[in-house]
Amino acid sequence: MSDYARRLEEFDQYVMNHIPIRLIRLSDMKFVERDDVRKHLHPSVPRKDYGLYKPSRHVKYAVLSHRWLASGEPTYEEIKAGTAAGPGYEKLENFCEQARKYKVEFAWSDTCCIDKSSSTELDESIRSMFRWYRNSEICIVHLAQSETIEDILHDEWTTRGWTLQELLAPYYIKFFNKRWTAMTDASNDKRKEANTRILQHLETATRIPRHEIYWQFNPGPLKVDERMAWAAERKTTRVEDVAYSLMGIFDVSLQIAYGEGGDRAFCRLIEAIMQAGDPSVLNWKGKAAKHHTSDAIPRSPRSFLDRRELKLVGRRLEMTMTSLGLRVPLVILPLNLPLGMAMETGYARITFDCPLYPNIKIDITVDNSLVHGQYQYALGIISYSLVRDGSREVLGIQGKSVGFPLRCRRERERDQFVSPNSEPIDVVGFETVSNLEQIFGQWRKIRQEGLIEVNFPITPSDSIFYISRKYLEIVYL
Numbered sequence: 001m002s003d004y005a006r007r008l009e010e011f012d013q014y015v016m017n018h019i020p021i022r023l024i025r026l027s028d029m030k031f032v033e034r035d036d037v038r039k040h041l042h043p044s045v046p047r048k049d050y051g052l053y054k055p056s057r058h059v060k061y062a063v064l065s066h067r068w069l070a071s072g073e074p075t076y077e078e079i080k081a082g083t084a085a086g087p088g089y090e091k092l093e094n095f096c097e098q099a100r101k102y103k104v105e106f107a108w109s110d111t112c113c114i115d116k117s118s119s120t121e122l123d124e125s126i127r128s129m130f131r132w133y134r135n136s137e138i139c140i141v142h143l144a145q146s147e148t149i150e151d152i153l154h155d156e157w158t159t160r161g162w163t164l165q166e167l168l169a170p171y172y173i174k175f176f177n178k179r180w181t182a183m184t185d186a187s188n189d190k191r192k193e194a195n196t197r198i199l200q201h202l203e204t205a206t207r208i209p210r211h212e213i214y215w216q217f218n219p220g221p222l223k224v225d226e227r228m229a230w231a232a233e234r235k236t237t238r239v240e241d242v243a244y245s246l247m248g249i250f251d252v253s254l255q256i257a258y259g260e261g262g263d264r265a266f267c268r269l270i271e272a273i274m275q276a277g278d279p280s281v282l283n284w285k286g287k288a289a290k291h292h293t294s295d296a297i298p299r300s301p302r303s304f305l306d307r308r309e310l311k312l313v314g315r316r317l318e319m320t321m322t323s324l325g326l327r328v329p330l331v332i333l334p335l336n337l338p339l340g341m342a343m344e345t346g347y348a349r350i351t352f353d354c355p356l357y358p359n360i361k362i363d364i365t366v367d368n369s370l371v372h373g374q375y376q377y378a379l380g381i382i383s384y385s386l387v388r389d390g391s392r393e394v395l396g397i398q399g400k401s402v403g404f405p406l407r408c409r410r411e412r413e414r415d416q417f418v419s420p421n422s423e424p425i426d427v428v429g430f431e432t433v434s435n436l437e438q439i440f441g442q443w444r445k446i447r448q449e450g451l452i453e454v455n456f457p458i459t460p461s462d463s464i465f466y467i468s469r470k471y472l473e474i475v476y477l
Contacts, residue, residue, distance in 0.1 A: 003049060004045075004048075007045050007046070007053055008042070008045055010053075010055060011038075011045050011058070012038055014055035014056065014059065015034055015037055015038040015041070015055070015059055016035075018056075018131060018135055019059055019061065019132065019135060020034075020113060020125075020128075020132050021033070021034060021113075021114070021121060021124065021125065022113045022115075023037065023061055023106035024106060024107045024109070024112075024113065026099060026100055026107055027105070029079075029096065031079060031080060031113070032106065037106065041059060044058045045058065056135055060102075060104040060105065060106070061105070061107060061137060062095075062098075062099035062104050062106070062136060062138045062139070063107070063132065063136040063139050063140070063166075063170070064092075064095045064108070064109040064139075064140055064142065065139055065142070065157075065163055065166035065167075065173075066091065066095075066141070067142075067145075067155075067156050067157050067160060067163075068111065069087060069091075072087050072088040073088035073111040074088050074111055075111070076114060076116065076117075078112070079112045084112070088111065091142065094142075094180045097180075098140050098174070098176065099138070099140060102137060102138045108132065108136075110129075126256050127253050127256070129162075129165065129248055130247070130248020130249065131248065133165065133166055133169035133170050134169040134171070136170055138170075138174060138188075139166065139169075139170035139174070140173075140176065141157065141166070141174065142176050142180070143175060143177055143183075144178050145178060146177050146178060146183070147177050147178060148183075149201055150201065152175075152198070152201045153201060153204060153205045158202075158206050159233065159234055160234060160236070161231065161234045161235060161242060162236070162241065162245045163234075164234060164245065164246075164249065165245060165246075165248045165249055167206070167208075167213065168212070168213070168219075168249060169219075171188075171190070171216060172187075172190065173188065173190045174187070174189055175198065183198060190213060190214050192214045199213060206230065207229070207230060208230050219248060219249055219251040220250065220276070221250045221251065221252060221272075221273040221275075221276035221281070222276070222278050222280070223278075223280055224250070224273055224281040224304075225281070225283040225284065225307050226280070227249060227250070228246075228298075228303075228304040229304045231245075231246060232300075232301040232304060234301075238258060239261065239265075240256075240257070240261070240262055242262055242265070242300060243262070243266045243268065244256060244265065246269060252269065252272035252273055253272070263289055266289065266299070266300055267289050267291050267297050270298065271321050274319045276316070277316030277319055278312075278316065278317075279316075279382050280312045281319075282296065282382065282450075283308070283312060284298040284303040284306075284307055284450055285303065285306045285308075286298070286302075286303045286306065286450075287299055287303075293321070293322070294325045294326045294476075295325070295445050295447065296325070296326040296445060307451075308450065308452065310402050311402075312383070312402060312451075315384075315385050317329075317382050322476065324442070324476040325477050326476065326477040327474060327475075327476055328380075328382070328475050328476075329472055329473070329475070330381060330403070330404065330443075330472070330473060330475045331380070331397065331467075331471050331473075332379075332380055332381075332443070332471055332472075332475075333354050333356055333357070333360075333380075333403070333454075334354070334355055334356065334376070334377070334378050335352035335353065335362060335364075335378055335379060336352060336353045336355055337350065337352065338351065338352075346367075347365055347366065347367055347448060348365070348366065349364070349365050350363070350365075350366055351363050352364055352377060354379070359456075359457045360454060360456065360457070362405075362452070363452075364377075364446065364449055365446075365448045365449055367448070374409055375407045375408065375409055375410065377405070377406065378406045378407070378408075379403040379404070379405060379452075380403050380404040380406045380443065380475055381397065381401050381402070381403040382402055382404065382451070383397075383401045383402045383403070384396060384397050384401070384472075387466065389466075393469050394466045394468065394469055395466065395467050395469055396464045396465075396466055397456070397464060397465055397466070397467060398463075399455065399456050399463050399464070399465070400456075401453070401455075401456070402451050402453055402454070403451065403452065403454060404449075404451060404452075404477070405445070405446040405452060406443040406444065406445060407443070407444060407446055408440045408441050408442060408443045409440065409441045409444075410439070410441075411439045411440065411441055442475070443475045443476075443477075444477070445477050
């Protein structure tokens with residue numbers, strides 16, 4: 001295959017997989033499909049390459065980011081039939097007029113460029129949306145409630161679910177006010193040097209650090225707690241869109257299933273994120289989602305608002321969802337209740353001791369109406385590393401570590417099928433155990449608590465000490 005043939009193949013792959021399914025041709029406001037774009041732009045593929053060829057430089061389109069009207073947005077059927085009219089179509093025309101100024105041939109709007117009667121097309125569009133915005137030549141934002149930059153603080157555009165990725169994904173953004181007047185003199189409002197005032201107001205309105213806005217945002221299942229907090233106050237019309245609108249930000253893919261409910265959709269999103277093993281997905285507080293097997297799934301992005309500010313960097317954590325719960329290997333540090341603690345009602349903040357490290361005192365909120373003598377308590381450390389020392393493995397623990405407060409319930413004093421005076425049963429081939437004193441259930445996350453920080457006092461916070469691997473247990477949360 002010649003170099004030119006390879007460039008053509010690269011171009012075809014890009015057009016058929018990385019741009020929207022359907023675009024508006026700005027010259028006549030008609031729809032064009034991907035194959036139409038491919039054929040139209042084939043002659044633009046250079047026969048000679050000097051190491052600078054990129055298909056995205058030849059396939060240029062504008063995308064619209066906006067707050068949908070309550071009614072009257074142009075539909076796919078109306079644009080196709082040429083019957084679109086009203087305030088929604090007027091907005092589309094204004095968008096296309098601004099797009100022409102950026103020397104692009106095509107434009108895309110989520111109101112009319114998706115055939116929503118096709119479940120297959122809708123599914124692909126929602127899964128691909130982040131990529132389509134990222135690959136655009138320019139994202140034109142219409143702030144229908146803003147006249148000045150200061151008005152951004154109160155514009156609904158900053159509070160909607162889908163507009164979060166529309167802010168983060170594009171490399172180039174231009175903001176227009178309700179009269180379709182540019183809000184700055186810059187050609188790209190996402191540039192650090194473009195206009196400090198607009199970036200300051202976007203940061204205040206969205207609670208997203210400025211550098212995350214003007215830098216090239218890196219999607220992926222990392223810094224999950226921080227990124228979920230960005231979405232916590234945002235609203236969507238369909239409850240499932242709380243999860244679907246975050247797929248691109250975390251670079252995961254979900255099957256679109258409107259009607260499944262917001263809880264189920266968000267649980268699927270969290271499970272997909274957990275597969276990457278970033279422990280920040282566990283840094284939330286409050287009530288768990290109504291999951292079939294696990295208490296480690298948060299209810300919504302709002303669960304991350306009250307999280308503790310923890311340093312969760314380093315190695316990935318093995319996390320696997322099973323029929324018993326979220327399977328996680330944790331370093332178990334046993335904790336002791338204070339002696340003589342009286343049972344009361346409600347919740348209480350109790351200081352626990354660690355028998356393995358007496359200098360440690362850990363404050364945990366627990367249900368004080370429980371009979372504490374029926375429980376064992378522990379801290380399950382997640383910030384550890386497995387280190388090979390010749391022929392053995394040991395655990396590396398950071399001086400400043402993070403873990404889950406855990407408890408397990410004593411189920412009975414002895415095995416109910418074994419009499420205290422009975423002799424050990426001889427079972428051929430097995431090494432049997434007799435005279436069981438206590439039987440405890442599985443470790444469970446203390447529901448009132450999220451991740452907490454523990455400092456090993458005689459250890460510098462940035463150093464590591466090593467302990468035996470025997471303290472590592474498989475826990476089902």
